[in-house]
Amino acid sequence: MTEHILLHVVLLLTIAVITVSLSRRLHFPPILGYIIVGIIVGPNGFGWIQKEENIELLAEFGIVFLLFAIGLEFSFSQMYAMRKQVFGLGTAQVFTTAGVIYLIGTLAGLDTNTTIVIAGAFALSSTAIVIKQLTEQSEIQSRHGRSAVGILIFQDIMAIPLLILIPTLALSGGDDGVLTWALTMAFLKGVLVVVIMHLIGKYLLRPLFHEVASAKSQELFTLTVLTVALSAAAFTEGMGLSMTLGAFLAGMMLSETEYRHQIESDIRPFQDILLGLFFVTVGMLISIEILASHFWMVIAVTLAIFIIKGAILYLVSRLFKKEGGVSLRIALSLSQVGEFGLVLMTLAFTYKLLPEEIGNILLTAAVLSMSIAPFLVKFNGKIAKRLHKSSYTMSHHEIENTIAEDNKHIQDHVILCGFGRVGQTVSRFLHNSNNRFIALDMDIKRVHEARAAGESVYYGDASKENILNAASLSKAKSVIITFSDFHASMKILKTVRRLDPNIPILVRTLDDQHVNELTEAGANEVVPDTFESSIMLASHLLLMIGEPPSQVLKQTRNIRKNRYKTLENFYPGEDDNPLEQHQVMKGIIHTVLIEGSMFSVGKTLKELKLTDFNVHVEAIKRGHIRGERPSVETALRLDDHLVLSGLPEDIERADKFLKTGRQN
Structure with a gap:
């Protein structure tokens, strides 16, 4: 049987x-x-x-x-x-x-x-x-x-x-x-x-x-x-x-x-x-x-x-x-x-x-x-x-007319496709450098919130020719696609390239799996999140183990030079302080091993009040098990790995407190 x-x-x-x-x-x-x-x-x-x-x-x-x-x-x-x-x-x-x-x-x-x-x-x-x-x-x-x-x-x-x-x-x-x-x-x-x-x-x-x-x-x-x-x-x-x-x-x-x-x-x-x-x-x-x-x-x-x-x-x-x-x-x-x-x-x-x-x-x-x-x-x-042509045409015409009417005199602007976290970060850099932009997004709630705050953001599908024409693509100096979805990026990229074969296009992607496809479809530059984060992590590591900042910066510049040719001039020179240029490097993640007769053994996160040190508890790792966002009632035990995030000086103070109980 x-x-x-x-x-x-x-x-x-x-x-x-x-x-x-x-x-x-x-x-x-x-x-x-x-x-x-x-x-x-x-x-x-x-x-x-x-x-x-x-x-x-x-x-x-x-x-x-x-x-x-x-x-x-x-x-x-x-x-x-x-x-x-x-x-x-x-x-x-x-x-x-x-x-x-x-x-x-x-x-x-x-x-x-x-x-x-x-x-x-x-x-x-x-x-x-x-x-x-x-x-x-x-x-x-x-x-x-x-x-x-x-x-x-x-x-x-x-x-x-x-x-x-x-x-x-x-x-x-x-x-x-x-x-x-x-x-x-x-x-x-x-x-x-x-x-x-x-x-x-x-x-x-x-x-x-x-x-x-x-x-x-x-x-x-x-x-x-x-x-x-x-x-x-x-x-x-x-x-x-x-x-x-x-x-x-x-x-x-x-x-x-x-x-x-x-x-x-x-x-x-x-x-x-x-x-x-x-x-x-x-x-x-x-x-x-x-x-x-x-x-x-x-x-x-x-x-x-x-x-x-x-x-x-x-x-x-x-x-x-x-x-x-x-x-x-x-x-x-x-x-x-x-x-x-x-x-x-x-x-x-x-x-x-x-x-x-x-x-x-x-x-x-x-x-x-x-x-x-x-x-x-x-x-x-x-x-x-096909079945609701009049309804669809009227709705799309209203969207297009709004975008075109609000921006009829705009030129030399950037068209920002996607206004999520990445898109909003890019928009702040553009705003601070006095560069005008038009952002297009399909999340109606986000668009309403942003427009209520005075942002130049519009509801519209950036893969549609009429929407891009309403956003004055012919007078724009660049297009940036910030969507993490590969399929959405490809649709937009192909439409933009069909309308304008020469406009510079920068595309964000989650990893380097689709870099070649996006480049072949017409992207001038493709920035993979994981690729860029790996460079930053390596920079962190080298600086933390004592490598000279100028040497670290030289390595990162050489790596980026091969992948991001048009962006190389934005990176600082060898003699500059990298911590001033890369604001991302201010925050770090640090793991504290709870061992021996440390002050924190047996105490709960609530008792330790680590938020007073401006640090955040990301997780507790026990053996092979990692618990995300632990409860404040969780008590620390021997051989626990406490994962903290915050500024280096705050992490250092918190680390000392966990070991000795002293705050200064």
């Missing part, structure tokens, strides 16, 4: 490697690759693997770890910042879509439980596909992109009560009175579970992870993370609720600790592999025979999903006063069924809430909608412009 299961796993992995590789080559989501693997090897495909309970069990763990990871990333601050999109648009879309689909299911003669499952599953869209595609197209900060993300956040929140609902429906047996009672009990159990998990997280998890970190064992830390996630899942399942709810709540509790990033990196391999297995099992449920015998039914259901969800999304967006073109782009982006919809339907199969034939037709249609989704997201702009 063991050999039989092992052969199945090897077969799965081999076909998965081939299929997922092909999916990536064709720019299809990996999820679809895993589903195709399931179709190929499953009992409804070639039958190489019959239904295996062991594989299904592993797949369920994949969903547990997915929800655990989502809990770790659950950000209340992000939700608050996007509350109108999340709780306005999101609420309206989910409940309206679910209501309409429930009505259609009832009219079609489906029983209540089946209709509820379908309505809940089809109301959700694919977070993985939509966000990935919007990011690649540099549309995540656009008007339709931000609205789509807000709706997806609410859908992910709603997935949790829906996951609670499935086992509750199974217990009710179709009796309305029993269902009402079961839902009431599920709600009360849910509240009780949330309270218990909150108390456990507050009073047990943080001390537990402090102790585990002090053991300085990577294996023990990973084992503890797995134990906490699976124990929470077992607890909620034992309470008669979905085990995924427990995993989600455990993730939320641990997201409040300083070990969040370490936990996330430890859990990621388990999540990715087991989640892939889940989508394989989804593929195993899809019947090629049913697809062939009910082909037109599957196509009709798929089209109905797009039409019904798309229409509701469009109308809801219009009710929230979105423009016609923006509303259509939101509708096209989110009109598919998502991975949580597949999770709900798979769970419903487990609890016998979906009839096999109807369930397979609906599941096949849902998967088909996911396979079409990347293309709809990719071409949403072109489709919207």
